[in-house]
Amino acid sequence: MQMNAHDRVNEYKASLEELFAKIRRWVLNHNMTVKETEIEVSEPRAGVYAAPKLTIYDKNNVALAEVVPVGAWIIGADWRVDVRGHLEKEALVYWKAGAPLIRELSVGGPDGHAVEKPLFRGAEEPGWYWVENGLRAKARPVDEELFMDLVAEVQPL
Amino acid sequence: MSSRENPLDLVLMTYETTKDCLKIADKVRFQGNVALMKRTKLILLPEAEATDQIKACHDETENFAVLSLWAVFERFVVEYLIKKGEPLQDIRPANLAKGIYETFESAVERGRINDTLDLLKEIVDPKLIGNAKNIKKYRDWVAHKNPKRGPMSKTDPKFVHHILSEIIQIINDSDPESDDNTPQLREGTATQ
Numbered sequence: 001m002q003m004n005a006h007d008r009v010n011e012y013k014a015s016l017e018e019l020f021a022k023i024r025r026w027v028l029n030h031n032m033t034v035k036e037t038e039i040e041v042s043e044p045r046a047g048v049y050a051a052p053k054l055t056i057y058d059k060n061n062v063a064l065a066e067v068v069p070v071g072a073w074i075i076g077a078d079w080r081v082d083v084r085g086h087l088e089k090e091a092l093v094y095w096k097a098g099a100p101l102i103r104e105l106s107v108g109g110p111d112g113h114a115v116e117k118p119l120f121r122g123a124e125e126p127g128w129y130w131v132e133n134g135l136r137a138k139a140r141p142v143d144e145e146l147f148m149d150l151v152a153e154v155q156p157l
Numbered sequence: 158m159s160s161r162e163n164p165l166d167l168v169l170m171t172y173e174t175t176k177d178c179l180k181i182a183d184k185v186r187f188q189g190n191v192a193l194m195k196r197t198k199l200i201l202l203p204e205a206e207a208t209d210q211i212k213a214c215h216d217e218t219e220n221f222a223v224l225s226l227w228a229v230f231e232r233f234v235v236e237y238l239i240k241k242g243e244p245l246q247d248i249r250p251a252n253l254a255k256g257i258y259e260t261f262e263s264a265v266e267r268g269r270i271n272d273t274l275d276l277l278k279e280i281v282d283p284k285l286i287g288n289a290k291n292i293k294k295y296r297d298w299v300a301h302k303n304p305k306r307g308p309m310s311k312t313d314p315k316f317v318h319h320i321l322s323e324i325i326q327i328i329n330d331s332d333p334e335s336d337d338n339t340p341q342l343r344e345g346t347a348t349q
Contacts, residue, residue, distance in 0.1 A: 045204075
């Protein structure tokens with residue numbers, strides 16, 4: 001059954017809260033703190049809606065990065081947040097049932113023979129992922145180590 | 158058009174093919190065909206942002222085409238005139254020839270393109286030269302977007318290609334080294 005826009009936004013927000021709860025635990029292990037605020041997200045299918053945003057601070061209260069909702073209708077995923085710093089940003093995407101399978105013509109196989117492959121390798125399970133390499137279409141589940149690496153990578157705000 | 162290759166054709170073909178590719182990309186995006194978008198930067202964008210980027214790219218492609226068409230045309234004109242000046246190297250006394258030729262070459266290479274275009278009025282209809290100068294004004298606005306000068310009335314790559322190609326054709330046909338060997342003043346046909 002097709003989910004309506006309102007339900008999808010609610011599901012997106014619940015998924016954000018689930019991710020943010022993990023992030024709160026992870027940053028505590030590194031003597032960091034977070035502050036949650038709200039921002040407006042605008043999408044054609046849902047209009048403008050409020051969604052939570054996290055800002056991560058170090059022990060001296062210097063803002064290191066923000067985790068910012070991007071949208072609930074991502075072309076190759078379900079929804080997305082960005083880890084944004086002063087210079088860089090890294091996208092985290094969520095797949096409700098793992099990355100979708102697509103049909104591709106096999107290289108070197110019989111003419112016209114199509115095989116099913118995941119849109120992103122490594123994203124078979126539901127959850128939040130970081131796309132490690134867009135060209136190789138490879139994704140990695142977001143865990144504490146990876147998330148803290150991304151915060152370090154994007155440069156302090 | 159003479160049998161000589163028009164250096165502007167590659168730019169126009171690139172522009173038109175790019176527009177076609179963007180149309181295909183827009184259709185793929187609209188249909189949500191993620192398989193065709195695999196290994197692209199569009200795949201992780203929100204739908205609306207991908208659409209906006211494709212549209213912005215489509216609009217900017219026109220500007221890039223005008224910039225490229227003008228750059229190729231200007232190079233053609235400069236190289237043509239420098240070649241026409243080569244006999245200056247043979248003048249007597251010979252020890253003056255090098256300096257005179259280098260002065261001429263420098264004036265053509267570094268001079269104002271509008272002055273250079275005026276030189277061509279002897280073989281190209283001045284109306285066409287006027288069209289080319291208007292294209293140059295538009296090209297300058299696209300390149301610098303100086304708000305003090307305000308936006309120029311828009312032109313499009315096909316019109317630019319048409320006008321500049323006509324001038325190139327006249328130059329080629331007027332060249333004594335060309336097939337018909339008849340330098341002549343020809344009237345332009347295009348207006349906008």
